[in-house]
Amino acid sequence: MNYEELAIAARFISNSTKRQHSVALVLGSGLGGYAFENPSAIGMPYLDIPGFTVPAVAGHRGILYSIEAGATSHLVFSGRTHSYEGHRLAQVVFGVRAAIAAGCQTVVLTNAAGGVGDHLDPGDLVLITDHINLSGTNPLIGENDDRLGPRFPDMTNVYDPELRSKAKAAASKAGVELKEGVYTWFSGPSYETPAEIEMVRRLGGDLVGMSTVPEAIAARHMGARVLGISLVTNKAAGISGQPLSHTEVTETADRAREDLTRVIDEIRAIL
Numbered sequence: 001m002n003y004e005e006l007a008i009a010a011r012f013i014s015n016s017t018k019r020q021h022s023v024a025l026v027l028g029s030g031l032g033g034y035a036f037e038n039p040s041a042i043g044m045p046y047l048d049i050p051g052f053t054v055p056a057v058a059g060h061r062g063i064l065y066s067i068e069a070g071a072t073s074h075l076v077f078s079g080r081t082h083s084y085e086g087h088r089l090a091q092v093v094f095g096v097r098a099a100i101a102a103g104c105q106t107v108v109l110t111n112a113a114g115g116v117g118d119h120l121d122p123g124d125l126v127l128i129t130d131h132i133n134l135s136g137t138n139p140l141i142g143e144n145d146d147r148l149g150p151r152f153p154d155m156t157n158v159y160d161p162e163l164r165s166k167a168k169a170a171a172s173k174a175g176v177e178l179k180e181g182v183y184t185w186f187s188g189p190s191y192e193t194p195a196e197i198e199m200v201r202r203l204g205g206d207l208v209g210m211s212t213v214p215e216a217i218a219a220r221h222m223g224a225r226v227l228g229i230s231l232v233t234n235k236a237a238g239i240s241g242q243p244l245s246h247t248e249v250t251e252t253a254d255r256a257r258e259d260l261t262r263v264i265d266e267i268r269a270i271l
Contacts, residue, residue, distance in 0.1 A: 003147050009051045009094070010101035017042050017066040019073040023271050024099035025264065026077040026215060028111035028231065028253075034261060035065035035076040042066040046079075051098065053091045055079040064095070069268055075099050082210055084189040089139040093218035097148070100222045106163070106271055107219040109212045109228045110260070112253055114236035116197055117181050117206035121232065123256045125176060125263060127167055128159050128183045128228030131213050132205050135187040139214040140221055149221035158216050163227040163271075170266035176259045181206030183230060185213035197236045208236050229263070231256050 035041050046052040046062045054062045061078040081087050144151045171178035184200045188210035207230050216226045233252035
């Protein structure tokens with residue numbers, strides 16, 4: 001990861017918005033419309049931001065929004081890039097790192113995920129308590145730049161306990177149930193096999209997906225606090241007996257958008 005490239009991107013964000021930012025919010029598959037109608041929104045296409053990579057997956061807009069939030073402002077990533085698109089992990093996490101370099105010390109990561117836990121159903125919102133990395137790789141592999149973070153960062157509390165407590169209170173205020181679970185990262189783009197899902201279940205995983213973990217690792221590496229929320233869009237392979245499709249993911253995300261919007265609004269109000 002090139003520190004100078006991150007600094008250039010951070011300056012571009014600050015100069016384009018003339019705002020101070022404290023929170024970064026990354027929106028997952030089918031959830032990218034959150035900031036679009038906010039009257040204070042300033043949109044910056046990823047294509048225009050130095051170092052950013054444009055997503056190629058349906059449901060990911062590829063626009064970074066700055067929206068006002070009281071005395072400060074928040075950055076909202078409408079879409080993300082994934083390693084299965086052929087990008088190096090340094091590119092996948094570049095946006096989150098640039099947001100932190102621009103002043104965001106809290107990162108909220110959302111995603112669409114398959115449900116493994118028996119307590120989870122399509123449409124549920126789930127607070128990520130921890131993760132399991134089954135991808136065989138890590139965004140910190142390679143030379144470490146001490147200006148970004150330590151060579152061996154601690155991952156005991158990747159998903160900040162205080163932020164999780166605040167998120168529960170925010171969801172309760174919004175009238176939305178927020179369940180809990182462990183997120184498991186596969187590289188994709190193929191969905192997991194029934195045997196892999198059984199492995200996840202035995203390992204203690206509740207959710208499966210193809211994102212979030214590299215961003216969480218990179219954010220913690222830089223000292224930012226992380227909150228993760230999954231939207232369960234389908235039962236994982238072998239559980240429902242039905243074939244999996246990205247169409248199902250986006251359709252379920254559309255149906256659950258109102259609940260997630262209310263929760264995110266309440267969370268942003270207390271961060």
